[in-house]
Amino acid sequence: MATPTATEPGARDTRQLEDLELAAWRGLLFAYRNLTAAIDERLEREHGLSLSSYEVLLVLSKEDDHAMRMGNLADLLLLSRSGLTRLVDRMVARGLIERHTCPVDRRGTYARLTEAGMAMFREAQPTNLAAIRELFVSRLDPADLEDLARAWERVDPGGGGPAEPGC
Numbered sequence: 001m002a003t004p005t006a007t008e009p010g011a012r013d014t015r016q017l018e019d020l021e022l023a024a025w026r027g028l029l030f031a032y033r034n035l036t037a038a039i040d041e042r043l044e045r046e047h048g049l050s051l052s053s054y055e056v057l058l059v060l061s062k063e064d065d066h067a068m069r070m071g072n073l074a075d076l077l078l079l080s081r082s083g084l085t086r087l088v089d090r091m092v093a094r095g096l097i098e099r100h101t102c103p104v105d106r107r108g109t110y111a112r113l114t115e116a117g118m119a120m121f122r123e124a125q126p127t128n129l130a131a132i133r134e135l136f137v138s139r140l141d142p143a144d145l146e147d148l149a150r151a152w153e154r155v156d157p158g159g160g161g162p163a164e165p166g167c
Contacts (some may be wrong), residue, residue, distance in 0.1 A: 038133045047124040052077070052087055054128060057096065057113065057121035066113035067100065073111055097119055 017025065039050035049057075055077055068076075074084040087112050088111055093096045096117035102108030113121070137145070152159070 035135055038135055039128060042127055042131050044125055046127050047120065049120060049124050050087075052079070053091055053096070054121070054124055056087065056091060056111070057117055057124070060097065060111060060113040061118060061121050063113075066118070067110045069102065070099075070109045070111055093118070 038052055043049045043051055043054050056073065059073060059076060061069060071081065071085060072089065073079075074081050077084065079087070088097060088099065091111075093097060094116075095114055098112045098114055100110045100112050102110060140148070
């Protein structure tokens with residue numbers, strides 16, 4: 001039986017990456033790591049809030065009732081269930097969110113934003129937005145941003161979700 005070539009359906013392409021392919025891949029990995037670390041550091045320094053905690057506040061702030069089922073929140077934030085549980089434990093201890101049992105399914109738990117959590121989100125949001133603009137947006141021209149948006153859509157169709165203002 002012949003070994004399938006990289007162009008056949010279902011075949012895995014195991015060739016070494018070309019220089020441009022490797023540069024693009026490593027650029028994605030390093031840019032993500034460095035940008036998120038820099039934003040995390042600013043949020044921690046200025047608000048005592050991790051980027052992960054900020055993202056929980058952001059997601060909950062956009063929900064009509066400021067609540068979301070824990071499993072859905074973990075999926076949306078790309079966190080493991082146990083990782084989200086530990087993060088939520090810390091945020092509950094700070095009074096930023098509360099846990100509520102689902103009235104329909106007692107096995108389900110919701111995370112709900114508190115008034116203190118909403119206040120923290122509103123306080124930290126300008127720091128997050130300024131960091132994104134300074135570290136990312138300002139370094140790209142509109143054509144670069146359009147190219148990136150198109151590329152991410154091809155790589156992960158619908159993965160970024162709808163573009164919403166107020167990051």
